Amino acid sequence: MALSLSGDEEEYDSESEQQRVANRPKPKIGPTTSAVKMPSSRSSSGARRRRTRCRKCEACLRNECGECHFCRDMKKFGGPGRMKQSCIMRQCIAPVLPHTAVCLVCKEAGKEDTLGEEDDKFNLMLMECSICNEIVHPNCLKVSDASGVVNDELPNCWECPKCNHAGKSGKQKRGPGFKYASNLPGSLLREQKPVKEEADVSSAIKRRPDREETPRFRPEEPLHRQLPLLSPCSLSRPRPEDKLRKKRKLFDDDEDEEDVGMRKKERSDEPYLSKFLHQIKKEEEEDGRYEDENDRGREHLFRIAAERKGHFGDMEQCNDDFKNELLSQFIKTPVGDSDQSHCSSPQAGPSSEAGSETQEKGSRPKARHKRRLPHRELSRELSKALNQDIQKSDDCLDTENRQPIKVEPEMENEESKRFFRKAIELGDQRSHLKSKEMNGTPWELRHFYPSQITPLGFNRSTPTNRPAPPQSPPKCIQMERHVIRPPPISPPPDRLPLKDGRTHVIQREVWMKIFGHLAHQELCVCMRICKTWNRWCCDKRLWTTIDLSRCTSVTPLMLSGIIRRQPLSLDLSWTNISKKQLSWLINRLPGMEGSSLRVLKLSGCSWAAVSALCSSSCPLLRTLDVQWVEGLKDAQMRDLLSPPTDNRPGQLDNRCKLRNVQDLRLAGLDITDTSLRLISQQMPLLSSLDLSYCNHINDQSVNLLTAAGTTTRDSLTEINLSVCNRVTDHSLNFFKRCGSICQIDLRFCKQVTKTACERFIAEMSVSVPFRLQEEKLLQKAS
DNA sequence: CTTAACGTTCTG
DNA sequence: CAGAACGTTAAG
Numbered sequence: 001m002a003l004s005l006s007g008d009e010e011e012y013d014s015e016s017e018q019q020r021v022a023n024r025p026k027p028k029i030g031p032t033t034s035a036v037k038m039p040s041s042r043s044s045s046g047a048r049r050r051r052t053r054c055r056k057c058e059a060c061l062r063n064e065c066g067e068c069h070f071c072r073d074m075k076k077f078g079g080p081g082r083m084k085q086s087c088i089m090r091q092c093i094a095p096v097l098p099h100t101a102v103c104l105v106c107k108e109a110g111k112e113d114t115l116g117e118e119d120d121k122f123n124l125m126l127m128e129c130s131i132c133n134e135i136v137h138p139n140c141l142k143v144s145d146a147s148g149v150v151n152d153e154l155p156n157c158w159e160c161p162k163c164n165h166a167g168k169s170g171k172q173k174r175g176p177g178f179k180y181a182s183n184l185p186g187s188l189l190r191e192q193k194p195v196k197e198e199a200d201v202s203s204a205i206k207r208r209p210d211r212e213e214t215p216r217f218r219p220e221e222p223l224h225r226q227l228p229l230l231s232p233c234s235l236s237r238p239r240p241e242d243k244l245r246k247k248r249k250l251f252d253d254d255e256d257e258e259d260v261g262m263r264k265k266e267r268s269d270e271p272y273l274s275k276f277l278h279q280i281k282k283e284e285e286e287d288g289r290y291e292d293e294n295d296r297g298r299e300h301l302f303r304i305a306a307e308r309k310g311h312f313g314d315m316e317q318c319n320d321d322f323k324n325e326l327l328s329q330f331i332k333t334p335v336g337d338s339d340q341s342h343c344s345s346p347q348a349g350p351s352s353e354a355g356s357e358t359q360e361k362g363s364r365p366k367a368r369h370k371r372r373l374p375h376r377e378l379s380r381e382l383s384k385a386l387n388q389d390i391q392k393s394d395d396c397l398d399t400e401n402r403q404p405i406k407v408e409p410e411m412e413n414e415e416s417k418r419f420f421r422k423a424i425e426l427g428d429q430r431s432h433l434k435s436k437e438m439n440g441t442p443w444e445l446r447h448f449y450p451s452q453i454t455p456l457g458f459n460r461s462t463p464t465n466r467p468a469p470p471q472s473p474p475k476c477i478q479m480e481r482h483v484i485r486p487p488p489i490s491p492p493p494d495r496l497p498l499k500d501g502r503t504h505v506i507q508r509e510v511w512m513k514i515f516g517h518l519a520h521q522e523l524c525v526c527m528r529i530c531k532t533w534n535r536w537c538c539d540k541r542l543w544t545t546i547d548l549s550r551c552t553s554v555t556p557l558m559l560s561g562i563i564r565r566q567p568l569s570l571d572l573s574w575t576n577i578s579k580k581q582l583s584w585l586i587n588r589l590p591g592m593e594g595s596s597l598r599v600l601k602l603s604g605c606s607w608a609a610v611s612a613l614c615s616s617s618c619p620l621l622r623t624l625d626v627q628w629v630e631g632l633k634d635a636q637m638r639d640l641l642s643p644p645t646d647n648r649p650g651q652l653d654n655r656c657k658l659r660n661v662q663d664l665r666l667a668g669l670d671i672t673d674t675s676l677r678l679i680s681q682q683m684p685l686l687s688s689l690d691l692s693y694c695n696h697i698n699d700q701s702v703n704l705l706t707a708a709g710t711t712t713r714d715s716l717t718e719i720n721l722s723v724c725n726r727v728t729d730h731s732l733n734f735f736k737r738c739g740s741i742c743q744i745d746l747r748f749c750k751q752v753t754k755t756a757c758e759r760f761i762a763e764m765s766v767s768v769p770f771r772l773q774e775e776k777l778l779q780k781a782s
Numbered sequence: 783c784t785t786a787a788c789g790t791t792c793t794g
Numbered sequence: 795c796a797g798a799a800c801g802t803t804a805a806g
Contacts, residue, residue, distance in 0.1 A: 050788050050803055070787095073798095082799055086787055095788085098804055 048133040051095035054155070058093065065089045094155045097135065101126055105140035110156070129160035136160065492535035508536055515542055540566040549573035549601065554581060563588045569599035573625065577605060583612035599623040603665065607631030614639045618657060627667035627690065637675040641682045656682040665690040667720070672696040676704050684711035688718040692745070698726035699734070706734040713738055720745040722776075729756035736764065742780040752776055 053060050064071050068088040073079040086092075102109050103126060112125035123139035130151055138148065141161060149164050151157040496504035496511075515523060515537055527537045543565035548558060554577040562570065562585060570589075572582070582602075589597040597618060602610050603625050610629050626632055626640075641656050658664075662685045666675075671694060679686065689705070689712075691697050702721070705712045717740045721727050728751040735744055746752045757778060761770045769781040 048789085052788080052804055053786090069797095074786095083797095084787055084800070085798095100804080 049098055049101050049128065049135060051154075052098050053092040054094045054096045055092075059090050060092050062087075062090050097126055097128060097156050101128075101135050103137045103140050104134050105136050108137075111137070125156060127156055127158045127160065129163055130154075130157055131159055131163040134160060134162075492539075493532055496530075496532050511536055512539060512541065515539075518542075520546075538564055543567050545569040545571075545599075547571040548575060551575050554578075556581075559585055568597065569601075569623075570597055571599075571601040571625075572605065573601045573627075574604035577602075577609050579609045579612045581612075582609050583616060586612060586616045586618055596620040599625075599663075601625035601665075602629065603627035603667075605629055607636055611636065611639065613657065614642070616657070621658060621661055623663040623665075624658060624661050625663075625665040627665045627669070629669065633670045634672055634674040637669075637671055638678060641678045658683060660685055662686060662715075663688040666694060667691065668693040670694070670696060673701050673704055676701050680705055680707075680710040680712040684715060686712050686715050687740075689716060690720040691724060692720045692722040694721075694724055695726065697721065697724045699728055699730045702727065702731040702734045706737045708737075714740060716741055718743040718745075721749060722747040723749065725750045727752060729753055732756050732760040735760070744778040746776040746778070747774060749776060 055061075064074070064077075064087040066072075066077055066087075070083055070085040071077050071079075071087045073081060073083040073085070075081040097110075099109070110124065110126040112121040114124065124137055126135050127138055127148065127150075128135045129148075135156075147164065148161045149159040151159065492508065493503075494508045495506070498504055511533075515526065518526065520543070523537045523542060527534045544567055546562055546565060546567040546569070548554065548562075549571045550573065551558070552575065554572065554575045559581055566589060570585075577585075582605075586597070586600075598620060600618070600621055600623065604627070607629055608631070610626055610632060613624075632640075641658060659682060661683050664679065664683065664686055667690050673696075676697075679689075691701075704710070705716065705719075707713065716738055719735075719741070721731070722745045724746075727746065727749045731746075731752070732744075735741055746757070754775060757772055757776055760778065761772065764770050770778050771781045773779040
C-alpha cells in the first residue's frame, strides 16, 4: 500500500488525461449523479441534503496544513486536484445542514434561534433523520407517542420517530454527513458496528440535542462513572478468565463493588468537607439517584485537594482562605463556567452527557437518548469529542475507556499501581466485550501477559521464549469514530469565569501549581469540572510523561488525548497499537519548537505497528524503546534507520530519522552485526544501548560498536549485554577503547567470567576506576 | 461565476 | 477493503 502510494505521488504532477485513463478508465456513463443517487441499500425517502462545514469548530477555523494527503492533492499545493477533499486537519467536527435546508412539513428553516427557551429549541430546530433522510422540525411531526432517537454524533441528526417506531433503527447509525469514516486515509474514525445487545435501558431519556444550549454543570454522570476508578481500593489483578464475568457486571450495573470502595474511603474525609458537602446537597434537589454519587465525586475532589494541601508550601494561598477558595470553586465555577457548549462550535455542542440523565418531560415529540451498554457510552464519549470544542473526552480517555494515563514517577506506591492495574483491566473489559462479540474469543485472553515483563525479570533462563507481542487489535476494537483535535488554538483563559460574569481571583498559573500536585487520574477528574479546568488540566506541562503501557486496547479516544496533551515521553509498550494509529500519532506530535516527542517506548508492540516509524520523521526523538518487538530484525532495523519515506518532494530529508537518538533499547531482538553497523553509523549521539537478550550479539558486535572511527566508540556511556550468551570475556577488551563508558551490564552472560570482569577493573583502574556493582555488572566508580 | 469539498462509486 | 476519483452540491 505504501508503495503504491509513493508511486502515485511521483506521478502527481503529470496530471494528464492519458494517465487518468490509464489509471482509471473514464466511466462510460455520462454525467451520472453519483453524489446524489442513493445506493440501493438506502431506505426510502428524500434525497439527502449534503452537509456542509459548520465554519465554527476548531477544525473549520484552522488553516490547511499543506502536508496531508488531501492538501498535497490540491492544486494550490501543486497537486492534481483530483481528490477534492478537505485538509485532514480541517475536517469539520460537526458538519451542519446547509442553510437552504427546510422542514419537509412546513417548508421553513430551523427556528431554534428565535427562542430563548432551551427546552423548546429542540422542537424548532431542523432534524435530519439518519434513516429516511427527512428533515423536519420535531414540532411539525404529528406523531404523538413515538420518540425520536437523537444522534449525538452529528448536529441536527436523529432517527425520526417514524423510523424509530418502525424499528428501522440501527442500520444507518452513522447518519449523514459523516465522512469521517474509515474511507479517510489518515482518519482514525471507524465505522461503528451496531451494538447487538441493547441491554436495557430502563430510562428512556430525552436528550437535548440542542447545540445552542448550554449544559449546566451536571457532574453526576461523569463523576458517577468515574468514581469507581478513583477508588484506590486494593484490588488484586484477577485472572483473565475471571475478568469477563466480573466486568460484565461492572458494566451492567453502575453500582459496582468499586463504588463501595469509594464510599468507604470518603468516611475518613475531613470535617470541613462534609460541611461543605452539605451545602452542595442543598443546591441540588433534583437527580435523586445521582445526588449521592455526585456528592461523593466532589467530596473526592476535595479529599484530593485536602490531602495534598501539605504540598502547597510554595503557594501564597496556602492557608485557610485558600482552602475556602478552593472549595468555593467547586460551587461557583461549574455553574457559570461550564456553560460551555458554544465554545468554538456552537452547532456542535456537546452531546451533553451531562444532562442526558436529566428527565425533562412535557415537550411534544420526545427525543430519547437510548442508554446503551459500554459501546454506546463509548460512542457517546466519542461523539462528545466530535461535537465539543473543549470537551471532556480526555477524561473519558481515562474513565470511559477505563484506561488511565499515568505518570511513571508518580506511580511509586504499590496501591497506586494496583489501582492502575485495575483500571487497565477495566479498560480491557471493553475490548473483551467487543472481541467477544466479533470473534468469539476475547482478544485479551489470547494475549495475556504476566504483569511484569522486563528483560531480567522475564524468564531469565530462556530469553528466547519471549511473550508474544500483541497483535493488531481486531477491527472491532478500533471501531470508534472519533475526530482528533490538536490542542485548542486560543490560549486558555487566565482566570476562571464565574457565573456573575466576573472572574475568579486566582490566576491560572496558581491553579497550575495545584494541578501540578495531582496525579493524572485526579487531573482527569478535574477536567470534568468545567471548560476552563478542562483546558488548564490538559496543559502539556502536566503531562510530560504519558504511560499507556500494557493497555491492551489503544482507542482513538486515547490517541486524541495524547495529542491534546503533547507529551514529551510516551510509553505504549505492550499495547496493541496499530501502524496507522502510531503513524498518526507521530505525525501529530510535532517535531518542532521544543514540543516534540523525546521518548517513545514501544516495547512488545508488533513490528507492523513499529514500522510506522519508517515513514515518519522524528528527528527529535532521544529515547527509542523497541525491545521485544516481534519481527524486528536486521531488515526492519534498516528500514527504521533509513531516511523517512514520507517526505514531500523537495523536502526530502536524507538523514537518518533517528539520528538524534541517545538511548536505544533493543532487548530481545534477533538483530545481528548488520544492524549494529548501521546503528554505529547513523546514531552519532547514541549513549545508552540495550542489547540484552539479543542472541546474535557476540564479541564481534562489540568490536563493531567500539571500532576506531565509529561515533559510538566515544558516545556510548552505557551498554546492556545481559543474557547475551554469545558475548565472551573478549568483549571486555573492546570496551577498554570506549572513552566514555560508564556501565557495562554483562549479567547472565554465560561466557563472561567474573575473573575477566575483575581483570577489566584492574586494568582500567589506571585511567577510570570501575567497580562490580553486581556480578558482571561493571560500573564506573563515581 | 468560482471555489471547496461531500458523498458516492470505482479500482486494485 | 482502503484509497482514489469525480460528479455534484453548497457557499460566496
